[in-house]
Amino acid sequence: MLGRAIDKGIIELSVTDIRDYTADKHNRVDDTPYGGGAGMVMQVQPIIDACRSSGYGGPVLYMSPRGEILTGAMAKELSEMPEITILCGHYEGVDQRVLDMLDAREVSIGDYVLTGGELPAMVLVDTVARFIEGVLSGEESVMNESIYSGLLEYPQYSKPREYEGEQVPEILLSGNHGEIDLWRWEQSLALTRERRPDLFEEYLKKPMKLTKRERAILNKYR
Ligand code: ADE
Numbered sequence: 001m002l003g004r005a006i007d008k009g010i011i012e013l014s015v016t017d018i019r020d021y022t023a024d025k026h027n028r029v030d031d032t033p034y035g036g037g038a039g040m041v042m043q044v045q046p047i048i049d050a051c052r053s054s055g056y057g058g059p060v061l062y063m064s065p066r067g068e069i070l071t072g073a074m075a076k077e078l079s080e081m082p083e084i085t086i087l088c089g090h091y092e093g094v095d096q097r098v099l100d101m102l103d104a105r106e107v108s109i110g111d112y113v114l115t116g117g118e119l120p121a122m123v124l125v126d127t128v129a130r131f132i133e134g135v136l137s138g139e140e141s142v143m144n145e146s147i148y149s150g151l152l153e154y155p156q157y158s159k160p161r162e163y164e165g166e167q168v169p170e171i172l173l174s175g176n177h178g179e180i181d182l183w184r185w186e187q188s189l190a191l192t193r194e195r196r197p198d199l200f201e202e203y204l205k206k207p208m209k210l211t212k213r214e215r216a217i218l219n220k221y222r
Contacts (some may be wrong), residue, residue: 002126005135013125014054018042021050028092039092047087047098058083060102061124063117064093068104070124073108078124079131086124088117147214149187149202152196154187182213189221 005011023045051060058081068074078084080163087094087104098104109120129135142175148154157168171183191202204222 001135002129005129005132008134009214010130010134011129014034016050016054016056020052021053022046023049028171031037033092037092041092042089042094044095044097044101047094048101051087051102056085056087060085060087060104061108062087062089062094062099062102063090063110063120063124064106065111065113069106069111070109070120070127071105072127073125075127076131078128084128084214086117088121093116147208147210148188150199150206151185151188151192154184154191154198170176182217185214186217189218193221 002011002013006013009136019027020031022043028043029046030042033039033041057107058140059078061078063086085102087102088097099106107120107124109123114120157172161168161173169183171180189200192203200221204218210218
């Protein structure tokens, strides 16, 4: 999806290798931490020079397990910026002065630690891109705005109708799109309430214009 969006000129990505900017004669970009301790710290000079030379723009996001957790709301906010810069750390982290000088916002993709920031950066780029117009097909982007948004996805089925005795729910074969939409919505409500009560509570707070039928369904789960 991202490859296609790049080909269509909807988004543009460029990658800068910090090592290309080191002033160290041995090409080093890291050194031991002041104050002692394990591991290596990425140094300030190569990162700042890499940023300045690459003409970076927009807010700087630093991928780090100590950052605020990436959410859909954050991704949407970032998608509205014309440009963002993502700094991927490695080793034990980067010199704090980098983060101070670039006024970096620290972002984590979850409560687990990876060996570097590159995979988290790709996760962030992917989820931000989904909010940019033209990246998803029309149908998918409509889903983002519908009464389904904020809920877990309903179960999907495809051909065949029956597989080793396992049937596709009858309603999906009915051709009645109004009823199918209600069924799917109800499935999403039930799944979300069971698996993610936190999301369900948030969903209930959203202002929604519901029909009588929809309200009756929602009240069953409230
Ligand atoms: N770098 C290492 N672990 C990370 C995480 N969980 N999120 C973002 N960046 C990271």
